[in-house]
């Protein structure tokens with residue numbers, strides 16, 4: 139199967155092609171476009187034309203909302219096929235892909251509804267005048283997404299962008315373009331109301347195709363999700379070009395904090411779910427488990443016991459709890475981090491490649507114990523690796539939790555609500571969960587403090603990221619100013 143770029147509702151061949159690999163089996167799933175900077179420029183021109191002179195500009199908010207509802211309907215109608223494709227392409231267990239696809243549709247519905255709720259404000263200025271704001275779409279937006287939630291994270295950006303009235307060029311991660319291209323195919327077939335050029339998809343390598351989008355003088359904003367180092371590159375590219383707007387959702391090393399009075403059974407489930415869901419390839423993974431010293435031994439024993447029961451294997455099997463990581467290259471990065479961990483910390487579980495599954499990129503769920511100074515406690519690994527860090531008292535827990543350049547998420551577990559709320563206030567992170575970890579809702583904002591990003595996705599905040607605010611001042615006085 140050869141898949142091309144989706145530009146102005148047509149399939150357009152790119153300069154070159156590349157294979158897409160199933161990480162569970164190593165087989166080639168499809169061939170996709172490997173876009174050059176010129177290929178990206180073609181897509182940007184289509185988006186520019188659709189924004190500047192196409193019908194999208196005058197499409198009503200109601201009509202935009204209806205288009206998003208139609209997209210959601212199509213996703214739900216083809217949910218099973220999309221989930222299977224997602225699992226084949228990125229390796230996540232099928233049950234998780236099914237959740238992701240439903241969440242993707244929910245996201246489109248939420249922003250479909252929000253299209254008609256965009257409004258400005260009026261201000262009481264000290265003059266005979268009316269002063270108000272208009273909310274307007276930012277323009278042409280480049281959406282750059284990673285491989286861990288390929289379809290879902292694309293919809294987190296596409297939903298608010300289209301709802302706001304922007305046009306987009308979407309670049310999936312090189313490893314995982316398939317569900318996004320399939321979404322474009324379904325939209326082309328089933329949502330004829332979408333004008334050409336509003337949604338464009340270009341596949342290709344980040345440093346070439348992604349960079350071309352970032353540095354384009356015709357793009358008004360980049361909405362990016364990916365690693366912190368890449369985020370830094372994006373900011374450089376934006377500074378080198380037209381100072382376009384940017385929102386960044388970056389990495390994390392999130393603390394999952396357990397006090398001695400927590401419910402041990404629920405807590406150890408939460409510790410493992412917090413980090414091993416999606417093979418640990420989660421930006422908000424609770425990859426630092428902070429445990430109060432008096433329960434640390436018992437906590438660790440229960441984590442070990444439950445980890446031994448995690449079923450690794452064919453991600454299309456509904457009983458599988460952990461699939462392969464996304465690619466050979468990424469597996470090697472994760473294994474290198476584990477090898478560093480073995481030098482500096484105590485290995486408690488796992489610790490290498492799953493030898494029983496040699497055909498795929500399977501890494502054992504791995505637990506280390508160390509202090510917060512070890513590299514495995516500091517660097518984002520983005521795989522099934524967790525570091526357990528014992529702590530003394532509440533101040534100690536807060537100090538360790540905040541001792542990181544990241545600030546995406548955190549969780550605190552205790553039966554003492556006063557303590558929980560003190561920790562919620564003290565931790566410098568964009569999302570803090572209490573007695574749970576990882577629930578994520580389109581209605582609520584998502585994003586990071588510190589080096590975990592700029593701006594927020596989802597909720598009304600996510601919509602705001604795709605809007606400009608225009609101040610309009612209407613003079614009501616017919617008397618000349620009398621200045622000259």
Ligand code: NDP
Pocket residue numbers: 282283284285286309310311312313342343344345346347348349352363364365366368369371372386387388389390420421422518520546586590591
């Ligand atoms: P990368 O930063 O490598 O890639 C993210 C996207 O950026 C990909 O589409 C990639 O393309 C593209 N890209 C790479 N280099 C450039 C460049 N120079 N200019 C423009 N675009 C570029 O991240 P990963 O794909 O490895 O994803 C994992 C990272 O994403 C983790 O660090 C994780 O924490 C973060 N993440 C954050 C989330 C959040 O909400 N905060 C959510 C999910 C992930 P290509 O892959 O084709 O090279």
